[in-house]
Amino acid sequence: MPKGSSGLPGLQQPSVVFQVDELPRLGSGKTDYNKAKQIAKERSEGEG
Numbered sequence: 922m923p924k925g926s927s928g929l930p931g932l933q934q935p936s937v938v939f940q941v942d943e944l945p946r947l948g949s950g951k952t953d954y955n956k957a958k959q960i961a962k963e964r965s966e967g968e969g
Contacts, residue, residue, distance in 0.1 A: 939964050 927934060945956035 937961075937965060 939961055941960065945953040945960070947953045
């Protein structure tokens with residue numbers, strides 16, 4: 922499997938990176954990954 926300049930295989934390297942002011946959190950203080958995925962989807966659809 923070809924590796925990039927980071928030394929990671931291509932499938933482990935993000936193709937897009939989004940900057941956010943802060944990660945969405947659950948009431949427990951843990952990261953809300955479902956909300957984070959939703960934000961990423963909305964942003965990627967807006968760039969097309």
